[in-house]
Amino acid sequence: MNKLFLIIICLFLISKASNAQQSLPVLYGDRMQELMDKIRPKEEAPKAKAKPESLSTSLLKYAKTLVGVPYKYASNNPKIGFDCSGFVNYVFKKIGVNVPRSSAAFKYAGTPTKLSKVKAGDLLLFTGSNANNRQIGHVGIVYKVTNKGIKFIHASSTRSKGVVISDLDAHYKKRFMQGVSILE
Incomplete structure (x- = not known):
C-alpha cells in the first residue's frame, strides 16, 4: 500500500506541476510582457540619411x-x-x-x-x-x-x-x- 500511495502522490504532484506550467503564461502573461518590454531594446526610429556633401x-x-x-x-x-x-x-x-x-x-x-x-x-x-x-x-x-x-x-x-x-x-x-x- 505504501507503494501505491507514493505513486498516487507522485502523479498528483506531476499533474499539478504540468497544470502550473500551462497556466503560467495565462496567469502572468501581462506581467511577463511588461518585464520583456523593459529589458528588450526599443526599436529606434530610422535615421534620416545625411545629405551628401556638395x-x-x-x-x-x-x-x-x-x-x-x-x-x-x-x-x-x-x-x-x-x-x-x-x-x-x-x-x-x-x-x-x-x-x-x-x-x-x-x-x-x-x-x-x-x-x-x-x-x-x-x-x-x-x-x-x-x-x-x-x-x-x-x-x-x-x-x-x-x-x-x-x-x-x-x-x-x-x-x-x-x-x-x-x-x-x-x-x-x-x-x-x-x-x-x-x-x-
Whole structure:
C-alpha cells in the first residue's frame, strides 16, 4: 500500500506541476510582457540619411586645412609650399576635379562669371602684383559670399606669404579680372 500511495502522490504532484506550467503564461502573461518590454531594446526610429556633401563644401573644407602652408613659387606640394595656381590645382585634384596648373590658363577653364554672381567654390582671377599689367597672374577660390563682401582662399606671395583667407578689398578689386565657375 505504501507503494501505491507514493505513486498516487507522485502523479498528483506531476499533474499539478504540468497544470502550473500551462497556466503560467495565462496567469502572468501581462506581467511577463511588461518585464520583456523593459529589458528588450526599443526599436529606434530610422535615421534620416545625411545629405551628401556638395563638391564646393568638400573643396572649401579641404582648402581651409591648408591655411598656413607657406608660399613657394612654382610648387603644388603642401610639404614645401604652394604658389597660387599650385594651391588651386592641388585642392581641386583632391576632390577629383582636374584644373589647369597656371593661373593664366584658368581664363579658359569652366564658365566665366561676373563678380556679382560668384559663389563659394568659384575662382577669382586677378592680375599679378602689378595691377597695371592687365594679364592674369593670380588665382584664388571664393570661400564665402555675404552681404558684407567676398572672402577668398589663396596662396599669397605678398602680405602673409602663404595660404590665407583674404577679403576682396580695394587692393584685390583693383586687380580683379574675372570669376570662373568650375563646379556647376
